[in-house]
Amino acid sequence: MSETSNKNKKASYAREEEPGFLEKIGVKYYHYLSNKSGTAGMDNISIDDLPPDITLQTLASNITGFAAVIAFAIGALTTFVSIWVEWTYMDTMETTEYYLLYGSTLLIMLAIEMTVLFWLGLKTVYSLACLTGHNRAAKGSCLPGDDAVPNILARAALEVPDPIIHYLGIDPLKHLSKSKLFLVAFLYKAKVVLTSLAVKFLLIRLFGKGEARTAFSWVAIPITGLWDAFTLYKVAREARLRLFGNKLAEHIVTDMLTDDLIAQLSPKAREGSVRAVATMMVLSQNYHPNMLVLLLRLCDTFKIDENCDYDNWEEFLIVLSEVTQEERYFLLDLLSVSAAFDGHLSKLERHHLPEAFQELTDVYMARTEKLKDLLLNGQLHAAKELCVLDFEPG
Numbered sequence: 118m119s120e121t122s123n124k125n126k127k128a129s130y131a132r133e134e135e136p137g138f139l140e141k142i143g144v145k146y147y148h149y150l151s152n153k154s155g156t157a158g159m160d161n162i163s164i165d166d167l168p169p170d171i172t173l174q175t176l177a178s179n180i181t182g183f184a185a186v187i188a189f190a191i192g193a194l195t196t197f198v199s200i201w202v203e204w205t206y207m208d209t210m211e212t213t214e215y216y217l218l219y220g221s222t223l224l225i226m227l228a229i230e231m232t233v234l235f236w237l238g239l240k241t242v243y244s245l246a247c248l249t250g251h252n253r254a255a256k257g258s259c260l261p262g263d264d265a266v267p268n269i270l271a272r273a274a275l276e277v278p279d280p281i282i283h284y285l286g287i288d289p290l291k292h293l294s295k296s297k298l299f300l301v302a303f304l305y306k307a308k309v310v311l312t313s314l315a316v317k318f319l320l321i322r323l324f325g326k327g328e329a330r331t332a333f334s335w336v337a338i339p340i341t342g343l344w345d346a347f348t349l350y351k352v353a354r355e356a357r358l359r360l361f362g363n364k365l366a367e368h369i370v371t372d373m374l375t376d377d378l379i380a381q382l383s384p385k386a387r388e389g390s391v392r393a394v395a396t397m398m399v400l401s402q403n404y405h406p407n408m409l410v411l412l413l414r415l416c417d418t419f420k421i422d423e424n425c426d427y428d429n430w431e432e433f434l435i436v437l438s439e440v441t442q443e444e445r446y447f448l449l450d451l452l453s454v455s456a457a458f459d460g461h462l463s464k465l466e467r468h469h470l471p472e473a474f475q476e477l478t479d480v481y482m483a484r485t486e487k488l489k490d491l492l493l494n495g496q497l498h499a500a501k502e503l504c505v506l507d508f509e510p511g
Contacts, residue, residue, distance in 0.1 A: 133281035143271025150243045162250025170496045177495045181353040184241040185346040191233045192345030195226035196338045238274035242356035249360040269406040273356040279404045287428040289398045358460045361497050362407030370414040373506050386444040387419040389436040395427040397455040400466045405459035443508035450506045453481045457488035480511040
């Protein structure tokens with residue numbers, strides 16, 4: 118593909134919103150860590166050069182486990198301070214003074230807890246990035262514009278939602294009502310702001326007054342610690358999923374879509390390749406970066422018509438009926454891989470995929486489920502073996 122064509126295609130890729138404050142902070146800290154450790158200028162490592170899956174799993178588990186222990190400790194400690202203030206001063210101070218002290222303590226402890234968790238999340242995802250060979254922090258190593266690996270990892274670490282992307286007219290949210298979108302956004306923001314407070318104090322308020330309530334308040338210490346540990350576990354799992362998906366997308370386009378294989382694909386089959394990924398983005402109903410990476414790299418490989426309605430499922434089914442049998446198997450392979458790339462199978466995906474797989478539904482659904490589980494469990498080499506794209510069924 119010519120440089121001019123490539124530039125035009127990247128120009129059509131646009132974020133609806135600029136990176137927010139937290140994402141910018143996360144990216145800066147990622148760059149700081151990479152410069153400090155000397156990995157910023159190193160070349161990324163291919164899958165074949167990475168350690169075996171058992172080693173990757175063990176090291177990833179150790180990184181995640183250490184972070185979870187620290188998260189538990191900071192959650193428990195900050196909660197202990199708040200409860201100690203309640204126990205010590207509730208009956209010995211004037212009401213106004215007590216609530217000023219108690220409220221100030223809550224805010225300070227919450228700020229400390231959130232700051233440490235954000236820092237810990239960023240450190241954890243950077244360690245996982247080094248483990249999976251994502252050493253370079255340069256822009257352009259992942260998605261166009263200001264959306265490189267540090268950005269997608271910063272969003273995972275800080276639990277910032279992925280941005281809405283405009284590319285090829287693809288709309289992953291086309292099947293979601295505006296009211297549901299608003300509810301999802303509201304619940305997300307409410308979770309970020311109120312989760313820690315709710316875990317600390319909701320149960321306390323439900324269990325009466327006096328000594329029973331005060332005694333029960335101590336239960337909030339392990340509850341908050343466990344919640345913070347679980348939060349770090351989810352952060353690490355999502356970061357690992359994004360890192361492995363990025364590696365697999367690079368492997369598929371660089372090592373599997375060779376010139377010889379591309380030469381065997383008709384223009385209709387090449388169009389179907391882009392449609393396979395685009396339609397899975399719509400059926401999964403999210404802008405997961407793994408799907409975007411795979412889509413962008415396929416579009417880098419094939420000449421595409423930006424005026425096509427690539428995210429139309431019915432059109433994809435028509436393409437499947439128009440290509441040769443061997444090309445159909447190739448497209449079904451790619452469809453199966455795309456469905457697993459975000460680590461989740463939505464209801465829409467489970468409903469519509471059999472329409473494409475038809476007589477091979479059992480085989481391809483089993484493959485999709487297995488690949489999804491391998492990605493979530495950190496078995497990168499085993500996942501690579503399931504990403505084979507050929508002209509054979511299954």
